[in-house]
Amino acid sequence: MAGKDGQNWLNRHIDWFLVGMLTAVLLAWRFPGPGASGGWMQPEILTKGGVALVFFLHGLGLPFAALKAGTLRWPLHLLIQSCTFLAFPLMAMGWIALVGERLPAGLSLGFFYLGALPSTVSSSVALTAAARGNVSVAVFNATISALLGVILTPLWLTVQTPHGQATLPLGPVVLDLTIWLVLPLTIGQLLRPVWGAWAARNKWLTSKIDRGTILLLVYTSFCESFQRDIWSEQGWEPMVLTVIGTVILLVGALTLTSVACRICGFDREDRIAAVFCGSKKTLASGVPMAALIFGTHAEMGQILLPIMLYHPIQLIVCGVLAGRWANRPQIPA
Known part of the structure; x- marks a missing residue:
């Protein structure tokens, strides 16, 4: 009995996905060869197959019918998407300009990539529901954000890449994202009438496959960085600035969405749906998209570090907000 209680306590207080990410990074540091370019894991093939699997499972799990109730709230949708794809990248650019050369090029690009990413899907909706917010608005905006990110994320990276990085060829990048991300997502949606009920009953299994695939992509992404030894020249200052920067971006996004919603009435x-959807950034889609956009970039580990730090911070802070808002007095209809 005591053992079961201890296990329940661990499950309540430890995010095993974050533990898995840390483990993947440590394995990449200790054994970088298999997941680096030319390794026996064939990361170039594994990456695209993993991305296709992740987004196929997302397609199976996305209930498009739930979007109907939120489709007509266009002023609110415009505000949320503007925060995600306009205000957030501009804040990231401001932080990059503020710290300047104290951040290495890979981390600067990582901050800009963080700013250009779409919002999360599952956690935005779950937190909105827990806080008694407008769930239909959250479902609509989280889903639309994921679809818009296929175009807007690489477009931002093409228009503005920090520290003189080479600009990305938009056409090939979007084509790659369409083939390995949008197409599996669409196939998953089309197969929902056949496999959707099974996916709903076995959500624990699809979730483990989804997260396991993402951890594998994190491992291969960091393998290249450790193999080329790009971390050895970095001191403690870039790491501290990365943590501070992610916190500042989250606080700025939360404040901006809240104030903008109050001004708009x-x-x-x-407001709850807008705050959660407009301030969150997706790790689940961010890692696979980075693998497609940047390929076997030598500084992939640094590029992913800001979103990997932002992810747990946003969950902790937004979880506290959701608990606080859920306890507000119920207003009679």
Whole structure:
């Protein structure tokens, strides 16, 4: 009995996915050869197959029918998507300009990539529901954000790449994202009438496959960085600046969405959905998209570091906010 209670306590207080990410990075540091370019794991093939699998499972799990209730709230949708794809990249650019050369080029690109990413899907909706916000608005915006990110994320990286990085060829990048991301997502949606019920019953299994694939992509991404030894020249200052920068970006996004919603006169339920959808950034899609956009970039580990730090910070802070807002007095209809 005591053993079961201890296991339940661990499950409640430890995010095993974050433990898995740390483990993947440590394995890449200790054994970089298999996941680096030319390694026996064939990361070039593994990456694209993993991305296709992740987004196929996302397609199976996305209930498009739930979007209907939120489709007509266009002023609110415009505000949320503007925060995600306009205000956030501009804040990231401001932080990069502020710290200047104290951040290595890979981390600067990582901050800009963080700013250009779409919002999360599952956690935005779950937190909105837990905080008694407008769930239909959250479902609509989280889903639309994921689809817009296929175009807008690489477009931002093409228009503005920090520290003189070479600009990305937009056409080939979007084509690659379409083939390995949008197409599997669409196939998953088309197969929902056949496999959707099975996926809903076995969500624990699809979730483990999804997260396991992402951890594998994290491992191969960091293998290249450790193989080329790009971390040895970095001191402690870039790491500290990365942590501070992610916190500042989160606080800025939360403040901006909240203030903008109050100015526009949206009610409490809409503001809750806007704050969670407009301030969150997706790790689940960010890692696979980075693998497609940057390929076997030597500094992939540094590029992914800001989103890997932002992910747990946003979950902790937004979880606290959701608990606080959930306890507000119920207003009679």
